[in-house]
Amino acid sequence: MNDSSSAARDWLRELLISISVPRHRLGYTLISLIVIGFTIRKS
Numbered sequence: 001m002n003d004s005s006s007a008a009r010d011w012l013r014e015l016l017i018s019i020s021v022p023r024h025r026l027g028y029t030l031i032s033l034i035v036i037g038f039t040i041r042k043s
Contacts, residue, residue, distance in 0.1 A: 018027040 015027075019031060
């Protein structure tokens with residue numbers, strides 16, 4: 001149980017780092033597409 005929760009936390013940290021670092025353009029593009037997709041779906 002502890003291993004999986006810590007692994008999830010590591011994954012979240014990696015995700016946050018990839019979002020906060022401008023070099024990761026792919027991550028930015030991915031998140032932008034997701035946000036745009038949600039926005040279109042809501043309206």
